[in-house]
Amino acid sequence: ALSPWPHGIDRTTDLKTLRAALAQQAVASGQKVKPADIDRAARAALAGQEIEHTLAALAATGAIAHYVQLDLSDTATLASAINAIQSQHGAITGLVHGAGVLADRLAMEKTEAEVRKVFGPKIDGLLALLGAITMSQLTHIGLFSSASALFGNMGQADYAMANESLNQLARQLHAQLPHAQVKSFNWGPWDGGMVDAGLAAHFAQQGIALINQADGARIFADQLLDGDRTLVELLVGDEWSGE
Ligand SMILES: NC(=O)c1ccc[n+]([C@@H]2O[C@H](COP(=O)([O-])OP(=O)(O)OC[C@H]3O[C@@H](n4cnc5c(N)ncnc54)[C@H](OP(=O)(O)O)[C@@H]3O)[C@@H](O)[C@H]2O)c1
Incomplete structure (x- = not known):
């Protein structure tokens, strides 16, 4: 399955903004997370979002696309x-x-x-x-x-x-x-x-x-x-x- 968008964070296409939001969320919930894990989670969420957009754009042209x-x-x-x-x-x-x-x-x-x-x-x-x-x-x-x-x-x-x-x-x-x-x-x-x-x-x-x-x-x-x-x-x- 695609990586879902992280709960409670506004949609963005900007990796830096998403990383900062995920880091803030982790601090607020008292979680200890490594920067590399935050980076991985942010990239996966952005990739999932991009794939969803691409599939929707393809469907809008009438094409049949499976991922x-x-x-x-x-x-x-x-x-x-x-x-x-x-x-x-x-x-x-x-x-x-x-x-x-x-x-x-x-x-x-x-x-x-x-x-x-x-x-x-x-x-x-x-x-x-x-x-x-x-x-x-x-x-x-x-x-x-x-x-x-x-x-x-x-x-x-x-x-x-x-x-x-x-x-x-x-x-x-x-x-x-x-x-x-x-x-x-x-x-x-x-x-x-x-x-x-x-x-x-x-x-x-x-x-x-x-x-x-x-x-x-x-x-x-x-x-x-x-x-x-x-x-x-x-x-x-x-x-x-x-x-
Ligand atoms: N970005 C550049 O500047 C650049 C320049 C020259 C050439 N390229 C080439 O362009 C291609 C895409 O680059 P990118 O920048 O988009 O890299 P990327 O964001 O790291 O994406 C690489 C992709 O390869 C997939 N992958 C890796 N191992 C796999 C495996 N065993 N089975 C199936 N999928 C696998 C990854 O899937 P997961 O995410 O699921 O791991 C990921 O989707 C690469 O071949 C790269 O060598 C990129």
Whole structure:
């Protein structure tokens, strides 16, 4: 189920405001809560709210949308969810893969478990999805890779490798499915999602501006629907002139 909106707090789309309200609520009720827990709860509530809005906006256009939550590493649940969708709605023709996890730490200090955590949702996750879907019927595949695959980023050796592996998979899919639009978006940092205040400050220090969410969404849709089919890997920063 989606994370419900916290009781007694006004709706907002602002993470900072929601974190402050949750912290105030915890203090008022005498609870001892760690800032990381407050941050997690605020992000989950905002994500739930955003999904509700998206489903409502889709329904308003007359589209039928179902939201299914599952862990990509649970291949049995994934296969039964995909089977249910295919038998209810017919062939799956579009696949967007955006799952990803960060576990930033200098390469020499990284544990195998951290590297697996980063590779898992990206590579095993995509392969699990492709294994569950009837691949030959796919006409559109959009993958969320990262500019770190091309330029690297401090503490993100595993993340950079996982994203470059995603790019390689995209090229392989393009060769296997020549009729399909396959795009691997190597995004620069977005204003939101896994870019928290610390990462945003790190990019600001390097003079790298964040991608505005509306612009990123528009570029994604334009390129996946109407982009040049011969271009598989796109590098997208805040100053996009690709259209
Ligand atoms: N934000 C950026 O600036 C940026 C830049 C370049 C590339 N990207 C890529 O874009 C994608 C989305 O990033 P984001 O900023 O939106 O990150 P985010 O807010 O952290 O979202 C990542 C999503 O991946 C899901 N996920 C992780 N492991 C999963 C698993 N095993 N099974 C199913 N879902 C799983 C998470 O689900 P839960 O919330 O349920 O854990 C979450 O919804 C990622 O692949 C990221 O690498 C992002």
